[in-house]
Every structure is written in C-alpha cells, then in structure tokens.
Amino acid sequence: MPSATQHASHCPRQKQDYKLEALDGELLLYHVGETRIMHFNPTAALVWQLCQGDRTVEGIARLLADAFPESRESVHEDVTAMLHRFEEAGCIEWI
Amino acid sequence: MIPELLALAARAVLRPEQQDRLRLAADSFSEWDALPAMAEQHGIAPLLYTHLAAAGIPVPATTMLALKGLALRHRSANAIRFAELQRILTALHAAQIPVLLLKGAALAHVVYPDPALRPMRDIDLLIHPDVAVEAQSTLASLGYKVPPAYPGKQLIDHHHLPPCVRVVDGLSVCIELHHRPLYAERPSPASAFDALYADARPVTVGTVGALTPPLEALLWQTYRHGLACPVLHEPFCLKDVADTYSLLDAYHDVLDWPGLRTRRPRLMAALRMLHHLAPLSPAVAPHVAPSSRPPHGVGVSFAGCPTLSWPAQRAAGKSVARILRDSLLPSDWWLGIYSGQSSRSARLYLRGIRHPAHMLYWTWRFIYESMAQHPYRTRHTTAKG
Known part of the structure; x- marks a missing residue:
C-alpha cells in the first residue's frame, strides 16, 4: 500500500462510514462501529474534506497553498503529515 | 474501586447540590488520563461528559476531548x-x-432527557411467543440477517431468539427478539407478555409510537438484568x-412504592x-x-471468577490467592x-455459605455452557443492552 510520502501521484480517498462532526466547538472524526476517535483542527478537517480520491497530495497542497498563501512554504509538509496521520488511523485509502 | 466522580455522574439529571x-469529587480526583476509558467501560461516558461540562468543572483538555469524542460517537450510533x-x-x-x-x-x-446519553450495544424487543417467527420474518424483510434457529440442546437462559443483524452506515445494528419476558412472575411466557402489555406505557421513538413495560417492571428488569446480572x-x-x-x-412520585417494598424486597435492599x-x-x-451505617467495601464490585477469567x-x-479471595470473598x-x-446478618450468611455455593453453581454452569457451545454466550460476555 503506497503512502503519502512514497507515492505522491496517488490520490487519498476517505474510507466509507467515517464521519467528521463538530461538538461544542471541536471537530472529531470517527467511525460509529469502531472505538478510535481523531480530533481535528480546522486545517486537518479541510484536508480530510479534500480526500475524495480525485486529488494527489501535490494537488491538495497546491489548493491549500493558494487558499493560504502566507503558509505556502510549509503547506506541503503539513499536508503530508496529516495524510500520514489519517493513513495510520486507517481512515483513508490510496487510489 | 469505583471512583466517586464516576458514581456521582451516573444519573440522567444532576440537581444543583449533586x-x-x-x-468536590473532581477536586480530589487524580486519574484523569484513565477517566474516559473507565467511563466508557461503565457505559456512562456521554453522561459524564455532559455533567462535567454543565458543572463547569476544570478537566484536563485531553480528558475532555476524549469524553467529547465518546459522547459524539454514542450519539451518532444511537x-x-x-x-x-x-x-x-x-x-x-x-x-x-x-x-x-x-x-x-x-x-x-x-x-433520559436525550436518548443519545444512554449508550447501547443492541436493541431488545419483547414479542408474544406465538408471533416470534412472524416478527423474525418482518426483520428479514427489512434487510436483517436472521440466523437459523438453534438446533441443539435445550438452553438454560434462552429467553430471546438468535440476534438479527444489519450493518447500517458501518454500524452493526443488532436486534434481540425476546419471546420470554425477563424475570416475570408468571410461568407462561404468553401470559407474562399479556400482563406486561396490558399495563404498557406509551413512548415516542422519533415520530413513531411504541410501548414499554410499566415503570416498576422496567426497574425490576434493570436490577435483575443489570445490577444482579449473573456473575x-x-x-x-x-x-x-x-x-x-x-x-x-x-x-418517584408515581411509582408504586408499597408494591415495590412488598414484591421487590431485593431491589429495595x-x-x-x-x-x-x-x-x-x-x-x-x-x-x-437507607441505613446511616455503610457496609464494608463500598464501591468495590466483584472482580473474581467467572466474571473475569482465570x-x-x-x-x-x-x-492465585488474590483471585480466590476476590472470587469467594467479595465486598x-x-x-x-x-x-x-x-x-448485616443476612450478608454474613451470604458471605459464609450462600456465595461460595453460588460460585460453585456458576463454575458448573460456565463449564456446561462452554462444553455445550452456547450460541449466545459470546454475546453475553460482550454485550448488555
């Protein structure tokens, strides 16, 4: 299975039945049938929303860099780290 | 030992003095990192989160975040x-x-003021024994996987049909169709159902009307199936x-207290x-x-065999000595x-004679059910509605 750092040409996609919801100001990603719960900051939530299987890591990073030009230099590294975290949690797949 | 903080949170609504x-309990509590897991194990994570937040109690951020996550997941699952x-x-x-x-x-x-506050693992429905097959067929028509009837030996506590399961949005929804009322006084399942149905209480689930057993029966079933759940x-x-x-x-203002005192002395005790x-x-x-004198070992629940395997x-x-002590000499x-x-005198008798005999019975039953490969045993050890 390729990873964010190994295969930049692959596209991350959310696995089925994971939900991102807000509760009292916190963003949480969870699967109702599993016990693990991830806490997201707004940027991580944005990256998660972009994991639709139609953008590469580079594509996601470029989109965020355009949206947040002041953070352009660190965006790629941040996106890679977040995708790595998603992958470790088992909530995305690479296509 | 059950922490006071957890025990005090075990009710749907807290009054100001509660x-x-x-x-106060939070002030002297220190195991914050372990709290979410303990609350989840006891099935009260959403309640604890709600009460801590409502009381404005300062809680370490990571603990509160974990509780919040659990509350959200239970809300979604429910x-x-x-x-x-x-x-x-x-x-x-x-x-x-x-x-x-x-x-x-x-x-x-x-x-509960919000049904999301009550974690669940399955849905238990009571039906008349004469229509058990029709009820199963109805579930099958809704997409539930209905296991074949258990063909083997007579089961000791076979009060419900094999669970029917359907996976919805990643959640395995398990339905247990009970055809024998739990801990009813009437010997016949049919007459016990009729008696409960005659006194049933209306309730609304979303937009659909439903019925529950009368309050006193719910209370008794909660005690027998939960607090006095076989070891x-x-x-x-x-x-x-x-x-x-x-x-x-x-x-409390509508319960039949005289009836509970007469017919349910175990519950009252x-x-x-x-x-x-x-x-x-x-x-x-x-x-x-309640008496003013506390018994020995308040908050120390049973932690021996067979509840926990050897x-x-x-x-x-x-x-080995500790396991034997926990099994034979509970609090x-x-x-x-x-x-x-x-x-106190009754508990002395229980401790010296009744409980050891009880443990022997359950050890025998554990062996029997293991050898008979009881089809619901796995569920019983992992789920309680």
Whole structure:
C-alpha cells in the first residue's frame, strides 16, 4: 500500500462510514462501529474534506497553498503529515 | 474501586447540590488520563461528559476531548439505532405484531432527557411467543440477517431468539427478539407478555409510537438484568445505576412504592446499598430508607471468577490467592446489591455459605455452557443492552 510520502501521484480517498462532526466547538472524526476517535483542527478537517480520491497530495497542497498563501512554504509538509496521520488511523485509502 | 466522580455522574439529571458534590469529587480526583476509558467501560461516558461540562468543572483538555469524542460517537450510533428502531416498529405495527421495548431501548426514551446519553450495544424487543417467527420474518424483510434457529440442546437462559443483524452506515445494528419476558412472575411466557402489555406505557421513538413495560417492571428488569446480572455474564456497570437512579428521580412520585417494598424486597435492599456509593435523591431516599451505617467495601464490585477469567486475571498479575479471595470473598457492599440483602446478618450468611455455593453453581454452569457451545454466550460476555 503506497503512502503519502512514497507515492505522491496517488490520490487519498476517505474510507466509507467515517464521519467528521463538530461538538461544542471541536471537530472529531470517527467511525460509529469502531472505538478510535481523531480530533481535528480546522486545517486537518479541510484536508480530510479534500480526500475524495480525485486529488494527489501535490494537488491538495497546491489548493491549500493558494487558499493560504502566507503558509505556502510549509503547506506541503503539513499536508503530508496529516495524510500520514489519517493513513495510520486507517481512515483513508490510496487510489 | 469505583471512583466517586464516576458514581456521582451516573444519573440522567444532576440537581444543583449533586453538581456541587461532583465538583468536590473532581477536586480530589487524580486519574484523569484513565477517566474516559473507565467511563466508557461503565457505559456512562456521554453522561459524564455532559455533567462535567454543565458543572463547569476544570478537566484536563485531553480528558475532555476524549469524553467529547465518546459522547459524539454514542450519539451518532444511537441515531442510527433509533432510526432503525423506527423502521422496525413501523413494520411490526403494519404486520399487527404487538411489541414492547425492553432495557436500553425503553430506558433511553423513558428516563433520559436525550436518548443519545444512554449508550447501547443492541436493541431488545419483547414479542408474544406465538408471533416470534412472524416478527423474525418482518426483520428479514427489512434487510436483517436472521440466523437459523438453534438446533441443539435445550438452553438454560434462552429467553430471546438468535440476534438479527444489519450493518447500517458501518454500524452493526443488532436486534434481540425476546419471546420470554425477563424475570416475570408468571410461568407462561404468553401470559407474562399479556400482563406486561396490558399495563404498557406509551413512548415516542422519533415520530413513531411504541410501548414499554410499566415503570416498576422496567426497574425490576434493570436490577435483575443489570445490577444482579449473573456473575458469569458481565461485571458491575454504572450504566445500570444510571438507569435505576434516573428512573427513580424522574418517576418517584408515581411509582408504586408499597408494591415495590412488598414484591421487590431485593431491589429495595440493593437501593439501600447503592445509596452509600452515590446518595439517592432527597425525594427518593425516604421511600427506600437507607441505613446511616455503610457496609464494608463500598464501591468495590466483584472482580473474581467467572466474571473475569482465570487466565486473564493471572495475565494481569493477580496472585492465585488474590483471585480466590476476590472470587469467594467479595465486598459486603457488592454482595448486598447482587443478592438484594441489606441487613448485616443476612450478608454474613451470604458471605459464609450462600456465595461460595453460588460460585460453585456458576463454575458448573460456565463449564456446561462452554462444553455445550452456547450460541449466545459470546454475546453475553460482550454485550448488555
């Protein structure tokens, strides 16, 4: 299975039945049938929303860099780290 | 030992003075990192999160975040379950199959201000034994996987059909169709169902009307199936305390107290014991008349065999002597709840004679069920509605 750092040409996609919801100001990603719960900051939530299987890591990073030009230099590294975290949690797949 | 902070949170609604006591308990509490797991194990994570937030208690951020996550997941899971329950009730009504909600499905709607606060693992429905097959067929028509009837030996506690399961949005929704009322006094399942149905209480699940057993029956079933759950099945769980206290708090003015005292002395004795863990509300306590002298070992629940397996306890580092002591000499407090005896002399008899004999019985039953490959045993050890 390729990873964010190994295969930049692959596209991350959310696995089925994971939900991102807000509760009292916190963003949480969870699967109702599993016990693990991830806490997201707004940027991580944005990256998660972009994991639709139609953008590469580079594509996601470029989109965020355009949206947040002041953070352009660190965006790629941040996106890679977040995708790595998603992958470790088992909530995305690479296509 | 059950932390006071957890025990005090085990009720649906906290009065101001109960919130104050929760704050005091939080002041002296230190195991914050372990709290979310403990709350989840006891089935009260959403309640604890709600009460801590409402009382404005300063809690370490990581603990609060974990509790929040658990509350959210249970809310989402219950939303799926109750949507399914509405579908099922609608279909059963259309097929003219009378049904009563049991256990968590009933309590979540009868005693909790928000059904999301009551974690569940399955949905228990009581049906008349004569229509059990039709009810199963109805579930099958809704997409539930209905296992074949158990072909083998006569089961000891076979009070429900094999669970029917359907996966919805990643959640495995499990339905147990009970055809024999739990702990009913009438010997015939059919007449026991009719008696409960005749006195049933209306409740609304989403937009669908449903029925539950009368309050006194719900209270008794919660005690027998939860607090006095056979040692073989599940450990003591604060979820059952929360169900009991919430029902008492919400309906103390309409409950048949004389009837409970006469017909359910075990329940009343257990309430007297529980009062020493988390005080009964001022409106409830006079009906129960708890003693001022606490029993030995308040908050120390049963932690021996067969509730916890011998290998698991050994793996956890328990010595053989400790396992034997925990199995044969449980706390007075737990014994009083489990057996429904609040007097000291009765508990001495329980400790010296009855409990060891009881343990022998359950050891035999554990072996019997293991050898008979009881088809529901796996579920019993992992799920309690």
